[in-house]
Amino acid sequence: MTHAMTVLILQLAVLLVSAMLVGHLFERVLRLPRVLGELSAGMLVGPFALGRIHLPGLHQALFPADIGGTIPVTPELYGVAVLASIILLFLAGLETDLPTFLKFSGVGSAVGIGGVIVAFAMGDFLAVLFLPSVIGFFDPQALFLGTLSTATSVGITARILSERRKMSSPEGVTILAAAVLDDVLGIVLLAVVVALARVHDGSVDWVQIARVAGKAFGFWIGSTVIGVLAAPRLVKGLKRLQSLEVISGVSLGLALLLAGFAETVGLAMIIGAYVMGLAFSQTDIADEVRDRLHGLYAYLVPIFFAVMGLMVDFAAIGPVFWFGLLFAVVAVAGKLIGCGIPALIFGFNFKGAFRIGAGMLPRGEVTLIVAGIGLSAGAIGPDLFGVAILTLLVSAVIAPPVLIQSFRGGSGYRREDRDGDLAASREVKLELPSVAAADFVRGRIVDAFRSEGFFVVRVDISSRIYRMRQNEINITMVQRDGVITLNTPEKHEQLVRLVLLEELVELKELMGGLQAMGGAEDLGDSLVDGLLETRE
């Protein structure tokens, strides 16, 4: 027991340090997604590379390859990775904009559904075509490979769109709406596939498949509906405690509870975590909870990706390397076709459709989680796990340049009637004489909204983006240099203008007070005097 704990702590130490450093190197020096660095760190220190070296004090390798079971990871370490994946998916659920997801029944949904169906079918078909051990479309290996092809990681795309100021373009809005649906569909698909893989005995029993799929959908829809209805009341009760720490802790506890419950009914734990996140995403404390759990996320999630890297067996990839590359290419093609065709139908031209397909290319966290679950459940072997990693690497490396290139040139939209929801939002701009003045005013605006009972969260530290929420009111504030812009639904424009007007009044008074400060010179003198004063 003590030895196992010592090994766990040493493993965590090595994984955390290497994931942090290599992740940083990838992001800052190589300009690649941090997750790839963390994954590579795991591969580097894992049982199939440096980790196999025997450590003198430990009398064994730190990461031995052969420990029994289906994965070369100790149950203790895998437990930490599972906890990290639950936090990851809980936060992903919290970030989901459910009303947007429900509202975009048009082009976003068509693009999301198209991408998932085509990518899944192509991935599944490729497995049936090329893998001798796969006996049909419902073979667990084929199902897992199909599922691996579906999940989009929109984080990379969102960053590129934001940098290129294309976030609110018709393509940008469509990609973001489709990605939400894509996530939900991917998670439901995983639920079905995991359940099918567990009952699979080589034969295709349609009744059994329908029962399993029904149970998965039932659990997802049932728990989401109950969660969305119950969460606001629960939060209202918890708010009486006047401690956001307690609220955050309780919500995470509930995510763990539903994750465990999902597992006991034969689904994957992350599904429960995601659903609980989705339920809390509709409450006004969602951003605050996310903010408080971010510390946990920042250190546990790199460990999760590094653990996924540990499981990459280079020798096992060898025989399936070419299949892996083909699979990666097909996964890319699946998204381009599956998302591009609905985009073409819904008013985009070829350029726009290609942009949307390219935006849906990056694979990420969910791909890894699906692969990890498949491997640990024994549904796929280390060779197909390697294929998943190859797909992730290929899509993450080629997606950014393809996307950047695709956004060169004219409009990708044929219709002039851009999304009505964009028109329904209003922009209130405040131009200030300097960045310092804008920084100051921004701070005051944040305080003003807080005193109006809003929850204010800084979304992005580097680009000064804030989200202010109170019940159904959702306002964003962006500061670029000396300009502060507030985006608000039309209905709440008056509130934004009044808050800004009040702040302007306070600012005027403050400036008047400073100008009238007669003793300012004396105050300055006394501060300068003290600078060089020596004390005996």
Place this chain on the structure above:
Amino acid sequence: MNLRKVLSPQVMFPALQVADKNEAIETLVRRLAATRKIDHVAPLIEVVMQREQKDSTGLERGIAVPHGKTDAVDDLIAGIATLSEGVDFGARDGKPSRILVMTISPLKRTGPHLQFISEVVRLLRDETLRDKLLAATTAQQMYEALTS
């Protein structure tokens, strides 16, 4: 924001007869304080006047939103009055104000007084509603015009 949670016919004051801005503020504060049985109205009048001195709260189209913050109140006090004759509230369009939307809120927990004002102002963009309010002779008529 649901205005019914803040408003009631008791805080609607139709056709007040006042001579100027100061009298309008004082009268409305006194009427509002009476609905909450607040005896010391002086601090309440003072904070609204102070805010008015910093910058006039006259908006446009005959609307003014005098307000203030003080710990002399425990929670948000809000009310709406119409004036028989408009008075100068330093409105941006230079027109006299005839519809007053007033809030007095505690210093530490100010919200959601701006949400209340903004909701009323949003409704008052409608000229028909403004006319209805100005034509109302009873508090009940004013209340129904605003909340129907």
